[in-house]
Amino acid sequence: MADRLYFFFAQEPYSNLSNRAKKGIFEDEERSELKRTDPAFYVCRDISSPTMFGIRCSDGTRAPRISTDYQEVYRLAQACNRCRLSPVHLLDVVTDFRCS
Numbered sequence: 001m002a003d004r005l006y007f008f009f010a011q012e013p014y015s016n017l018s019n020r021a022k023k024g025i026f027e028d029e030e031r032s033e034l035k036r037t038d039p040a041f042y043v044c045r046d047i048s049s050p051t052m053f054g055i056r057c058s059d060g061t062r063a064p065r066i067s068t069d070y071q072e073v074y075r076l077a078q079a080c081n082r083c084r085l086s087p088v089h090l091l092d093v094v095t096d097f098r099c100s
Contacts, residue, residue: 043070048065051068055076057090059087
């Protein structure tokens with residue numbers, strides 16, 4: 001399945017594929033194993049002193065104590081939502097954000 005998806009996305013536009021190829025890609029029984037999730041990232045507040053803000057994902061993943069600036073953390077959470085970031089990569093994004 002992965003090889004066919006690689007071929008589909010990397011080499012051939014969808015409109016150029018034959019109907020047989022389109023049917024094979026979208027009606028494959030392995031397709032049911034792929035689960036599409038659209039995680040939502042929210043700003044959460046840490047009650048420590050000073051007040052810090054972090055990001056929490058709808059699946060429970062969280063990155064606490066990112067910054068004291070709410071707007072900064074809010075913009076980061078919105079960017080994660082807009083780009084449909086996987087929760088697996090949240091901590092990497094936060095680490096890069098802190099270093100910039």
